[in-house]
Amino acid sequence: MITIQFVKEIKKATVRVVVGQNEKAGKGILTATEQKTVGEAIKQAHFLGKDGQFVDVFCSNGKIVMAGIGDKPSEKTFCDLGGRLATKLSRDTEGVYYATGCYGLDDVQEAVQVAYGALLGAYRFDKYLTKTKPEDKPTLKKITIVVSNPARAKTAFKEKQAIADSIYMARDLCSEPANVLTPKTFADKIADMGKLGLDIEILTLKELKAQKFNMLLSVAQGSSNEPRVAVMKWMGNPKKKAFDLGLVGKGVTFDSGGISLKPGAGMGDMKQDMTGAAVVSATMRSIATRKVKSNIIGIVGLVENMPSGSATRPGDIVKSLSGQTVEILNTDAEGRLVLGDCLWYMQEKYGVKKIIDLATLTGAVMVALGEEYAGLFTNDDTFAEELTVAGKHAGEPLWRLPMNKAYNKMLDSDIADMKNIGGRVAGGSTAACFLGRFIKEGTTWAHLDIAGVDKFEKSRPTCPKGATGWGVGLLNNLIK
Numbered sequence: 001m002i003t004i005q006f007v008k009e010i011k012k013a014t015v016r017v018v019v020g021q022n023e024k025a026g027k028g029i030l031t032a033t034e035q036k037t038v039g040e041a042i043k044q045a046h047f048l049g050k051d052g053q054f055v056d057v058f059c060s061n062g063k064i065v066m067a068g069i070g071d072k073p074s075e076k077t078f079c080d081l082g083g084r085l086a087t088k089l090s091r092d093t094e095g096v097y098y099a100t101g102c103y104g105l106d107d108v109q110e111a112v113q114v115a116y117g118a119l120l121g122a123y124r125f126d127k128y129l130t131k132t133k134p135e136d137k138p139t140l141k142k143i144t145i146v147v148s149n150p151a152r153a154k155t156a157f158k159e160k161q162a163i164a165d166s167i168y169m170a171r172d173l174c175s176e177p178a179n180v181l182t183p184k185t186f187a188d189k190i191a192d193m194g195k196l197g198l199d200i201e202i203l204t205l206k207e208l209k210a211q212k213f214n215m216l217l218s219v220a221q222g223s224s225n226e227p228r229v230a231v232m233k234w235m236g237n238p239k240k241k242a243f244d245l246g247l248v249g250k251g252v253t254f255d256s257g258g259i260s261l262k263p264g265a266g267m268g269d270m271k272q273d274m275t276g277a278a279v280v281s282a283t284m285r286s287i288a289t290r291k292v293k294s295n296i297i298g299i300v301g302l303v304e305n306m307p308s309g310s311a312t313r314p315g316d317i318v319k320s321l322s323g324q325t326v327e328i329l330n331t332d333a334e335g336r337l338v339l340g341d342c343l344w345y346m347q348e349k350y351g352v353k354k355i356i357d358l359a360t361l362t363g364a365v366m367v368a369l370g371e372e373y374a375g376l377f378t379n380d381d382t383f384a385e386e387l388t389v390a391g392k393h394a395g396e397p398l399w400r401l402p403m404n405k406a407y408n409k410m411l412d413s414d415i416a417d418m419k420n421i422g423g424r425v426a427g428g429s430t431a432a433c434f435l436g437r438f439i440k441e442g443t444t445w446a447h448l449d450i451a452g453v454d455k456f457e458k459s460r461p462t463c464p465k466g467a468t469g470w471g472v473g474l475l476n477n478l479i480k
Helices: 032-044 075-088 107-121 150-175 183-196 205-211 214-220 267-272 275-290 335-350 363-369 381-394 405-409 427-436 472-479
Strands: 003-007 015-019 054-059 062-067 094-098 142-146 199-203 228-235 245-255 295-305 316-319 325-328 354-359 374-378 398-400 444-449
Touching: 003 107, 003 150, 032 054, 032 062, 062 075, 075 107, 107 142, 107 150, 150 275, 150 472, 183 199, 183 228, 183 245, 183 275, 183 295, 199 205, 205 214, 214 295, 214 316, 214 335, 228 275, 245 267, 245 275, 245 335, 245 472, 275 295, 275 354, 275 472, 295 335, 325 335, 335 354, 335 427, 363 374, 363 427, 374 381, 374 427, 381 398, 381 444, 381 472, 405 427, 427 444
Parallel strands: 003 142, 015 062, 015 094, 094 142, 245 295, 245 354, 354 444, 374 398
Antiparallel strands: 054 062, 199 228, 228 295, 316 325, 374 444
């Protein structure tokens, strides 16, 4: 991770980044000679200061990077600018950015957003690359940001740093191959977070059988890797015994589909079917790091879904932790089985009244919303608005999708209380309705289907191609 430094002034810099739209940009920052050189260069380059536009100007004192941000910049504009700078300056050792508070924006907030975006944009998962040539490796070590009040910027950035660190954690977990990240090794990584002040409990196979997590166990029984359930508790308000919020995450470390085997093409991506659990775990890490003054609990169900002689068969019936019976018609609709038991356990054991679950649950939501939105399903309109606003400010937008009696009825079974699929249509809604059957009356609940936003096929300013860590920013905003 690159280092971010905030200073009030700096005497010498090899690479300087200046924001602007025309030859007047950099006034008060550049010398008269540099100002003239920059003015001539940007005219020749037809630089208009559009968002995402850059021009490099080489002077005797080093390189000046002119950066465009458009004429209506927002916090997200500066966050994206930071991400782009991390890529643009990746072959330099360090760079200096001048926060000016242009267009009426506060220069400290501008500085913090640029710094945050730079951290996210600089992320790389390269631990398994052994033959990368030195000239192809990023060399950027530090970005210094010149701002009017460095102390205030540094204080404000602490929170963003903690969130960025946790997004790195989520991306790292999602990028690991399934032969490395098994349910046990995932649980071990969670257990290590106990040193941050989290109260961690890991339920093993024996304990899960004793507790009757039968839906979750039905998913895991075809694999040689035993399941785990990890419980993470943060009591930031010791005067209060109840939890303010519960987070539940789907952690299928590899999803072959089980007996209902997935097509071979693209199956390698199924190592990321544990993204919900990664986001919940990373969010709990950021909560502990930031010492949030609320009581939050996170529970993740960690399993591997494999075909074998011991695997669950289509047509099998299991009795869930809630006591309801489920006819499993498709073993590739496994995430909802894992979540259903974990949701019930959170309510029954800990009495949580406000819950969010996150899961890469359905291809239907991915088809509907692509990589632009996560699907939001909830039983509470006010909660829907709170989540939507939190996501908007995090750059992690939600789109609310419906649940109703008609979708719920599609889950009725002739021989059990319910079946685990509702048919070919409205797959996202019927999956949410299935989860809703494990929510007690009086519990405020939201389900975020993050299939499609868990990874990007092309790089974005604050996220290289691959795992995104989507949801960590949203949840931190909501909790704040």
